[in-house]
Amino acid sequence: VLGAVIARLSGADGLQVGVQTAIQDIPGFRAPRSGDKDEKVDLWLLTPAGRRVLVSAKWSVRADREKQFAGDFETYVSCEERREPFDYVWVTNEFDPARLVANATNVVGNRYLFDAVVHVAADALHVVHELDREQLPKTPGRLKELLDTGRIIGLGDWLEQVSAA
Secondary structure (H helix, E strand, C coil): CHHHHHHCCCCCCCCEEEEEEEHHHCCCECCCCCCCCCCEEEEEEECCCCCEEEEEEECCCCHHHHHHHHHHHHHHHHHECCCCCCEEEEEECCCCHHHHHHHHHCEECCEECCCEEEECCHHHHHHHCCCCCCCCCHHHHHHHHHHHCCCEEEHHHHHHHHHHC
16 A cells, blocks of 8 residues: 555656565565575565665564564675665554654664654544643653654655655
């Protein structure tokens, strides 16, 4: 569904969009090494300027899947053949503040694991976790900070960025 929405964005004429695609079928990536697991990317974008965006779309995240994000990223890096950067984005509807904070601040090497953390209903996070209160516990306070600074953004904001790319 998200791929179809992106393909219909105004300004997305030159944007290439793919869903559930083997990594080697995405421009600039090769197949995993022999014996490695074949990797499919949930969603990918190629902008007219050549920027590649790999998207992990997970409605919610179980604890065991959190480790999968870093493993997927390492696979994507090892399959990258152009020696050019690509963006790695997480789109989610996860409401657990600890999981959101952990994944938005997870660092691999010297960079954030995700270039963008996109929440389907970012405004709802404010309501559900009462983030407009004066005093917030540590994790909700950190979640509010990540939303306020744009480290976690709403789906609408991300779609605007995509259509402008």
